[in-house]
Amino acid sequence: MIIKHVKISLITVSFNSAHTIGDTIASVREQNYPNLEYIIIDGGSSDGTLTVIKQNSDVIDHAVSEQDDGIYDAMNKGINLASGEVIGFINSDDMLADSTVLQQIAEVLRQEEIDACYADLVYVQQTDRDKVIRYWRSSAFKLGLFGRGWSPPHPTFYVKKSVYEQFGGFSLDYKMGNDIELMLRFLERYQVKSLYVPKTWVKMRIGGVSNQSPGNIILQNKEIIKAAKNNGISFFVPLFVLGKIKDRLIQYLFK
Numbered sequence: 001m002i003i004k005h006v007k008i009s010l011i012t013v014s015f016n017s018a019h020t021i022g023d024t025i026a027s028v029r030e031q032n033y034p035n036l037e038y039i040i041i042d043g044g045s046s047d048g049t050l051t052v053i054k055q056n057s058d059v060i061d062h063a064v065s066e067q068d069d070g071i072y073d074a075m076n077k078g079i080n081l082a083s084g085e086v087i088g089f090i091n092s093d094d095m096l097a098d099s100t101v102l103q104q105i106a107e108v109l110r111q112e113e114i115d116a117c118y119a120d121l122v123y124v125q126q127t128d129r130d131k132v133i134r135y136w137r138s139s140a141f142k143l144g145l146f147g148r149g150w151s152p153p154h155p156t157f158y159v160k161k162s163v164y165e166q167f168g169g170f171s172l173d174y175k176m177g178n179d180i181e182l183m184l185r186f187l188e189r190y191q192v193k194s195l196y197v198p199k200t201w202v203k204m205r206i207g208g209v210s211n212q213s214p215g216n217i218i219l220q221n222k223e224i225i226k227a228a229k230n231n232g233i234s235f236f237v238p239l240f241v242l243g244k245i246k247d248r249l250i251q252y253l254f255k
Helices: 021-029 049-055 071-081 101-109 161-167 178-189 214-230 237-253
Strands: 008-014 036-042 062-065 086-089 094-096 116-124 132-136 158-160 194-205
Touching: 008 021, 008 071, 008 101, 021 049, 021 094, 036 049, 036 071, 049 062, 062 071, 071 086, 086 101, 086 161, 101 116, 101 158, 101 194, 132 237, 158 161, 161 178, 178 214, 214 237
Parallel strands: 008 036, 008 086, 036 062, 116 194
Antiparallel strands: 086 158, 094 194, 116 132, 116 158
């Protein structure tokens, strides 16, 4: 069966994002796909974020501002609020790459046999959204790829709500890499049917928390290895590390 008019629930998690969330919301406003539910979960911002959200209330279906237990707890709140057949996330300092992104996603996930889809992502300068620094080109999923340091870009990862209902949301048992744990759990452990779309769906500003210091990078990778073990997936650590290094070099060298 094909879902003709699939409803997409798009979630933004924010905290003190006044300088960037306006661009995020603008990229949602520009989408040419009408069957959209837009949800913002704010962690109790005090810098003007709530003013920007209020100014754009016409495009936002649900806005919540309250303390949470971190970004992944907030994402789970968004999942619980979502009423669409498909759920995706756009971070409060990221942007959808063009006005057709959600239309492309709907075309893929209206097919009953596809449970998830993802695409490519570009890292751009903080002050110049058109200046590409890195190009995260993904690939079709095959079993074992996570053990080689591979993962899809999470901001491009859209999943049917039924998958969350069956296999759960974001685990809060990890200090970092919770998004990769979720994708690993869905794709490697439960082998949900996914499709890679070789197009750019997201522009991400350079400088995310997990990449802000060597210590964070090391901690994130340790948590990913721990997540794999907890999901019954064997990792050969040297192969994982080499794969991560290779992928990072490719992102910088080939744009």
